[in-house]
Amino acid sequence: MMHMINRLAPTVVILLSMFLLAGCSGIFGESPREQADEAISSANKSISEHNELFDEARATYADVKEKIDSGDDPSKEKDNIAEAKNTLERARNDLQDARESLEVVDDLDVDPSVKEYASLLSEAMDAQLAAEAKEIQFYGILEGDPALQDDREKALDLLSEVGAGYKEAERTYSEAQNLADEHPQLIEGAPKSQ
DSSP states (O other): OOOSHHHHHHHHHHHHHHHHHHHOOOOSSSOHHHHHHHHHHHHHHHHHHHHHHHHHHHHHHHHHHHHHHTTOOGGGGHHHHHHHHHHHHHHHHHHHHHHHHHGGGGGSOOOHHHHHHHHHHHHHHHHHHHHHHHHHHHHHHHHHOTTOSSSHHHHHHHHHHHHHHHHHHHHHHHHHHHHHHHOGGGSTTOOOOO
16 A cells, blocks of 8 residues: 655645746735745645655554564554554644645636646545545554454455555546646646656
8 A cells, every 4th residue: 555645745746836836916915826835835844744654654554564474462563553543643634734725726816727736636635535544444443453353354345445545546646747747838847747
């Protein structure tokens, strides 16, 4: 299971910043450009914090899985499983903050492509948040039954849903990148997808 934000965050934030900078004009003291810069900066910070916590949760889980697979007593890993779950919950809060930061774009007088781009990013984050919620449910099952003696099927079903959710997020992030590639006049100097 991989997360999408980490790979795309710098490109996503850079591209969205460039879109907004190209399409903004002023109102209410702070111009839309300044509002967009502030929103993007906030989203970028939240995404970065999310990624750090997400990676920390995944590392903790990987360590627990390795110990259980090598024959260690699963009951000794309950605290580490709880730590992974709590860390992922904190990571989700940061991704939700990033998602909320992007909402300002809907109210700005910018090119429709910019709004569509922000909408796609928000949709991708929603898919990722849903997948992470399922992953937290999995950790909850694992916390109560570290060896998965009683709930193996339910846990595996959840993992399947998690994988599907991350694939949906990846697909939507790709759509956003394609849209950015289709409108290079709005994003001078932005890196192109490969």
